[in-house]
Every structure is written in C-alpha cells, then in structure tokens.
Amino acid sequence: MTEPSPLPHPERDAIELTAVLFALSDEARLALVRQLSNGPLDMVDCLALGVNTPKSSRSHQVKVLREAGVIISELRGRRRQLTLRRSDLDSRFPGLLEAVLGA
Amino acid sequence: MTEPSPLPHPERDAIELTAVLFALSDEARLALVRQLSNGPLDMVDCLALGVNTPKSSRSHQVKVLREAGVIISELRGRRRQLTLRRSDLDSRFPGLLEAVLGA
C-alpha cells in the first residue's frame, strides 16, 4: 500500500480552471506534463525540468502543478512518484488535457 | 471596409500555446473571452473587465489577450471591436477553446 503523501492535493471538485491553465502556461511545467502523459514517473527521472536545475527549483515547479491539481505527488520509498491526474481533469474539464497535449 | 488595426497581432502560426494558456489563466480575461464567444463586442461594452476598472487597466488586459493571439482588436470608428480568434485557435489547438469555454 502506498501511504498517502503528506503534501496537500486539491479535491477533484476543488480544481480551478484558471489555476490549471496557469500551471500549464510554463514551458518547463508543460514539458513535464507531456512526459507524465506516458505514465507516472519518479521525480528524479523527469528530465523535463532540466538536468542542471537545482533541487529547490524542481521542487517548486512540481509544487505548482500539484497545488493546481494537475499531478499527484506520492512518496514511494525515498523517491517521489508523479502521476498526471488525467481522469480528474477529464471529468472536470472534458477535452482540455487532450487539447493541450495534442497541440 | 474596416481598416487594419495599427496594433500588432500574431500570425496564426505564430500563436504559442503557453502564451494562450497564460492569457486565459486570469479570471477577468477568461470572463471576457466567454463574453466574446457570443460574438464580437465593442471594448466599451465589455463589462467582464469590471465596471469601475480604469481605462488603462482594461487596455492592458485586452493587450495581453491580443498579443497572445486570442482576440483581434479592430478600430471601428472611435470604438475598438474585439473578436475572438476562434478559427485560428481551433486550427492551431483543436478542441482547446471548446474545452475552456465548456468548463
């Protein structure tokens, strides 16, 4: 069983459109979301955030996506697994994710 | 014939996804776009930007949408008519506008 992450995630119904759009309006974060569209990834394996980018910066970008409700960030051992909240986003904003990823 | 506006608009192919998402990530701008989805509107008639909002602030918000390629801003007499660039956006990011407006 995966223990729930201590970091807060918004409930599905609390996800706000403007927050999602803002989170996706950054090249690096958008690249990360594209990577995650192929399945979950450990944070350390996400090269979308830049290879030489310091940990604190990477952590910040992930935080923005998490707080907007775009991804889930779960502790798995000492790593953190990132998962795109595809079904939550699809149910709340149908077609949005597909349109963004398809572009 | 409507004279072309002196203000610059990006070509359809130059419209960038992140710029569009950023432009739509603001409540007031999003509200304006929703209004424009019902057809063109003169800027002075757009109450989505707020009734007491000063001219310079309104102008700024419209500028962000225009520079992102979301709307066209044409001089019509001494008014400025705003039009949603629906077909340009649809052809470049299929389904995006529909998803955003439907949410």
Added chain:
DNA sequence: GTCATAGTTCGATGATAGTCGAACCAATTG
C-alpha cells in the same frame, strides 16, 4: 549506526506582471 540519496522548506534576490493616474491621440458630435 553511518552515509548517501531524494526531496522539502526557508529566505533572499531578481524578474515579471498587474494597477492606476496622467498625458496624449484620433474620430465623432454639435
């Protein structure tokens, strides 16, 4: 237990974005 790994949090700093008054400009009205 000790050490390395993976990541968060904090605080400072720099960059970017929003707000608004004031001056300006062009087109319409009278």
Added chain:
DNA sequence: CAATTGGTTCGACTATCATCGAACTATGAC
C-alpha cells in the same frame, strides 16, 4: 471649429512569481 468619447502609452509603484543556496528530514543502502 471646440468638446466629448474611447482608447493607447508612459512611468511609477506594488504584487506576484521564479531561481537558487543552505539547512533540514526521511528513506534506503552498507
């Protein structure tokens, strides 16, 4: 023509966001 209307642009200020080092925490490896 002059006055009004509708809007842009500029500059100053404020607020928000991004970057990054440093300190700290927790897990897994040895």
